[in-house]
Amino acid sequence: MAPSAAAPSILLLLLFLALLHPAAAAAARHRHRFSASLHAASPNASEPPTTFFEVDRPIRPPRGGAVSGPCSTLLLSGTFGATYGRPPVTAAYTPPACLSGGGALALAVLEWSADCRGRQFDRIFGVWLSGAELLRSCTAEPRPNGILWSVSRDVTKYAALLGEPGEVAVYLGNLIDKTYTGVYHANLTLHLYFHAAPPPPPQQQQPADLIVPISRSLPLTDGQWFAIQNATDVQSKKLSIPSNTYRAVLEVFVSFHSDDEFWYTNPPNDYIQANNLSGVPGNGAFREVIARVDGEVVGAVWPFTVIYTGGVNPLLWRPITGIGSFNLPSYDIDITPFLGKLLDGKEHDFGFGVTNALDVWYIDANLHLWLDHKSDKTTGSLLSCDASGLDLNVNSEFTGLDGQFVTSARRHVSATGWVKSSYGEVTTTFHQRFSYENSNVFRKNGTVQIVNQTIDAKSGIFVKDTSSVLLSGESHQVFPLYLYTGTSEKVGDEYSLVSLVEFGINEKKTSGGKLGFFYSSLKNAQSARGTMRVKKNLVVSGLGKTHQVFKYVGTDGCYFRDVSSRNYTILFDRSDDSCSKGAYGGSSAKLKDQPARRKLLVKKL
Numbered sequence: 048m049a050p051s052a053a054a055p056s057i058l059l060l061l062l063f064l065a066l067l068h069p070a071a072a073a074a075a076r077h078r079h080r081f082s083a084s085l086h087a088a089s090p091n092a093s094e095p096p097t098t099f100f101e102v103d104r105p106i107r108p109p110r111g112g113a114v115s116g117p118c119s120t121l122l123l124s125g126t127f128g129a130t131y132g133r134p135p136v137t138a139a140y141t142p143p144a145c146l147s148g149g150g151a152l153a154l155a156v157l158e159w160s161a162d163c164r165g166r167q168f169d170r171i172f173g174v175w176l177s178g179a180e181l182l183r184s185c186t187a188e189p190r191p192n193g194i195l196w197s198v199s200r201d202v203t204k205y206a207a208l209l210g211e212p213g214e215v216a217v218y219l220g221n222l223i224d225k226t227y228t229g230v231y232h233a234n235l236t237l238h239l240y241f242h243a244a245p246p247p248p249p250q251q252q253q254p255a256d257l258i259v260p261i262s263r264s265l266p267l268t269d270g271q272w273f274a275i276q277n278a279t280d281v282q283s284k285k286l287s288i289p290s291n292t293y294r295a296v297l298e299v300f301v302s303f304h305s306d307d308e309f310w311y312t313n314p315p316n317d318y319i320q321a322n323n324l325s326g327v328p329g330n331g332a333f334r335e336v337i338a339r340v341d342g343e344v345v346g347a348v349w350p351f352t353v354i355y356t357g358g359v360n361p362l363l364w365r366p367i368t369g370i371g372s373f374n375l376p377s378y379d380i381d382i383t384p385f386l387g388k389l390l391d392g393k394e395h396d397f398g399f400g401v402t403n404a405l406d407v408w409y410i411d412a413n414l415h416l417w418l419d420h421k422s423d424k425t426t427g428s429l430l431s432c433d434a435s436g437l438d439l440n441v442n443s444e445f446t447g448l449d450g451q452f453v454t455s456a457r458r459h460v461s462a463t464g465w466v467k468s469s470y471g472e473v474t475t476t477f478h479q480r481f482s483y484e485n486s487n488v489f490r491k492n493g494t495v496q497i498v499n500q501t502i503d504a505k506s507g508i509f510v511k512d513t514s515s516v517l518l519s520g521e522s523h524q525v526f527p528l529y530l531y532t533g534t535s536e537k538v539g540d541e542y543s544l545v546s547l548v549e550f551g552i553n554e555k556k557t558s559g560g561k562l563g564f565f566y567s568s569l570k571n572a573q574s575a576r577g578t579m580r581v582k583k584n585l586v587v588s589g590l591g592k593t594h595q596v597f598k599y600v601g602t603d604g605c606y607f608r609d610v611s612s613r614n615y616t617i618l619f620d621r622s623d624d625s626c627s628k629g630a631y632g633g634s635s636a637k638l639k640d641q642p643a644r645r646k647l648l649v650k651k652l
C-alpha cells in the first residue's frame with residue numbers, strides 16, 4: 048500500500064490500515080495504525096517540531112528541609128533505526144561521583160528525551176539498569192517536521208542499584224524502510240537531588256537494600272522482558288535471596304501487544320468461529336497477570352488499559368498522549384508473608400503467566416528486598432494463604448455479526464506470615480481484591496463496537512509486631528473505560544471512521560503507622576473523539592480532539608491540570624499545584640476530610 052500521488056495542494060493524511068481484512072473489520076476496526084502523516088515529500092521548513100507530552104504530576108524533591116541538585120549525568124545516548132531483533136543499546140553504568148559525596152539522596156529522576164522525524168509506528172521500549180527495569184514506555188509517532196518528547200520517572204526506590212556499577216540497556220525495536228523513515232534519537236539522563244541538611248524523618252518506606260531483577264539476562268536480541276505468548280505460557284526465573292531479608296515486594300511491569308493490544312475488545316472464540324472471522328484475535332475480553340513463587344499464586348495484576356500512541360485513532364494522541372502510554376504503570380505485590388519459604392538460601396522459582404493470553408505480553412519484575420543489617424539470618428513462616436481461583440463469567444448472545452458479550456470476573460488473594468529479625472517478630476498480611484465488568488456490543492452488522500469496562504483493584508497491607516501496629520495501608524484503583532468505534536457503510540472505496548474513548552485512573556491511597564499518616568487521591572481522566580474519512584487507504588480528512596483532567600490531592604502536595612487539544616493544537620491548558628481551596632473545584636474539601644479519615648484509620652488499627 049504505497050502512498051499514492053495524491054493532490055499535493057491539500058494537506059492529506061496518509062493512513063495505512065494495517066489490518067483491513069473485510070470480514071475481520073468488525074472486531075479489528077480500531078486496530079488501525081497511523082504510519083504516515085502530512086504529505087511527507089515536502090515538509091514545511093518553517094513549521095517547528097511538535098512537542099508531545101503525557102499529563103502527570105511534576106516530580107519534585109520531598110517537602111521539608113533544603114535540597115541541593117540536580118546533579119545530572121548522561122547515562123546513554125542512542126540512535127534507534129533498524130534495531131528490531133538486534134541487541135539492546137547498552138552503556139556501562141558508573142555511580143555518579145555526587146552519589147558518594149556524603150549527602151543523603153532525596154530524589155532520583157530518570158529522564159528519557161527523544162526526537163524523531165518522518166513516518167514511523169509507535170514502538171514499545173524498555174530501560175534496564177543491571178537487568179532491573181526502570182522504565183517501560185511507548186514512543187510518540189513522528190511527523191515530517193519532527194517531534195520531541197520527554198518522560199521522567201521517579202527512580203528513588205532503586206537507590207540500591209544506582210549506588211553500584213552496572214550496565215544500562217535500552218531495547219526499542221524499530222524498523223526502517225522507504226515508507227517508515229523515522230529514526231528515534233534519545234538521551235537518557237539521571238538527575239540526583241540531595242538533602243542539604245540532615246534529612247527530615249522519612250514519611251514513606253525507605254528504598255530497598257537490594258533489588259533483584261526477574262528478567263532475562265543479556266546478551267539478547269530483544270528486550271530483557273519475558274514474552275508471554277499464550278494462556279498456558281509461564282515464564283520464570285530461579286533465584287535465591289539473602290537469608291537476612293525481612294521484607295520483600297515484587298514490582299511488576301506489563302505491556303500487551305499484537306493480538307492482545309486491545310484485549311478488552313476481543314470477542315469470545317464462538318463468535319469468531321460462527322462468523323468465520325479467522326485472523327480476528329479472540330479468547331474473550333478478560334486478562335490478568337498471575338505471579339507465582341514455586342508454582343504458588345502470590346498475587347495478581349489486573350492491568351490498566353494503556354492505549355499506545357497509534358491506538359484506536361492515532362489523531363487522538365497528538366500532542367497529549369494517552370494515560371500511561373509514555374510511562375506505563377508498574378504494580379506492587381508484597382510477598383513478605385511468603386518469606387519463610389524463601390529464607391533457606393536455595394533457589395526459588397518466580398514465574399508469570401497471563402490468563403487467556405494471546406501473543407504477546409511483555410512482563411518482568413524487580414524484587415525489592417529489605418535486609419536486616421544487624422543479623423545475617425532472619426526466620427519466618429507463612430501462617431495462612433488464601434488464593435481462591437478466578438471467578439469468571441461470560442454471557443454471549445449474538446446473531447451473525449451483531450450481539451453482546453458481558454464478562455465479569457473476581458479474584459481475591461490474601462496471605463499472612465511472620466518474619467523474625469533484629470527488629471522483632473513482625474507479622475504481615477497482604478491482600479488483593481479484584482473485580483471486573485466488561486460489556487462488548489456489536490451493532491450494524493459488526494461495524495459498530497462499544498466497549499464499557501470497569502476494573503476495580505483493591506490491595507492492603509497490615510504489619511504488626513507483638514505489641515503494636517507498624518503499618519496499615521490501603522490502595523484502591525478503579526480503571527473505567529468506554530470505547531466506541533463505528534465505521535460507515537462503504538460507498539465505493541470510501542468510508543469514515545468515528546471513535547470515542549473515555550478512560551482513566553481513579554486512585555485512593557491511605558496509610559498510617561510509625562511513619563505517620565499518608566493520604567492521596569488521584570482522578571485522571573481522558574475523553575477523546577475523532578473522525579477519519581478514508582479513501583482507499585488514504586485519509587482525506589480527519590480530526591482528533593482530546594480533553595484531560597488530572598486532579599491529585601495528597602498529604603504530599605496537590606496538582607491540577609485541565610488541558611485540551613484538537614488536531615495538534617492546544618485549545619487550553621490550565622494547571623495549578625497549590626492545595627488552596629477553589630483550585631480543584633471543591634476537591635480541597637477532601638483535604639479537610641483528613642482528620643475524619645485519620646480517625647477512621649486509627650479505629651481500624
Ligand SMILES: *[C@@H]1O[C@H](CO)[C@@H](O)[C@H](O)[C@H]1NC(C)=O
Binds near residue numbers: 069070448492
Ligand atoms: C454483513 O457483513 C458481512 C461480512 O462483512 C457481509 O457478508 C454481509 O453481506 C453483511 N450483511 C449486511 C446485511 O450488510
Ligand SMILES: *[C@@H]1O[C@H](CO)[C@@H](O)[C@H](O)[C@H]1NC(C)=O
Binds near residue numbers: 092094
Ligand atoms: C509553513 O508554516 C508556517 C508556520 O506555521 C505557516 O505560516 C505557513 O503558511 C506554512 N506554509 C505552507 C506552504 O503551508
Ligand SMILES: *[C@@H]1O[C@H](CO)[C@@H](O)[C@H](O)[C@H]1NC(C)=O
Binds near residue numbers: 124160161162234
Ligand atoms: C542529546 O544530547 C545531545 C548533547 O547534549 C544533544 O545535542 C541532543 O540534541 C540531545 N538529543 C535529544 C533527543 O535530546
Ligand SMILES: *[C@@H]1O[C@H](CO)[C@@H](O)[C@H](O)[C@H]1NC(C)=O
Binds near residue numbers: 276278279280
Ligand atoms: C504456548 O507458548 C509456549 C511458549 O512459546 C509454547 O511452547 C507452547 O507450545 C504454546 N502452547 C500453545 C497451546 O500454543
Ligand SMILES: *[C@@H]1O[C@H](CO)[C@@H](O)[C@H](O)[C@H]1NC(C)=O
Binds near residue numbers: 321322323
Ligand atoms: C463459514 O464457513 C463455512 C465453511 O466454509 C460455511 O459453511 C459457513 O456458511 C460460513 N459461515 C458464515 C457465517 O459465513
Ligand SMILES: *[C@@H]1O[C@H](CO)[C@@H](O)[C@H](O)[C@H]1NC(C)=O
Binds near residue numbers: 484529
Ligand atoms: C458503563 O457501565 C456502567 C456500569 O455498568 C454504567 O453505570 C455506565 O453508565 C456505562 N457507561 C456508558 C457510557 O454506557
Ligand SMILES: *[C@@H]1O[C@H](CO)[C@@H](O)[C@H](O)[C@H]1NC(C)=O
Binds near residue numbers: 058587588591
Ligand atoms: C484537522 O486536520 C485535518 C487533517 O489535516 C483536516 O482535514 C481538518 O479539517 C482539521 N480540522 C480542524 C477543525 O482543524
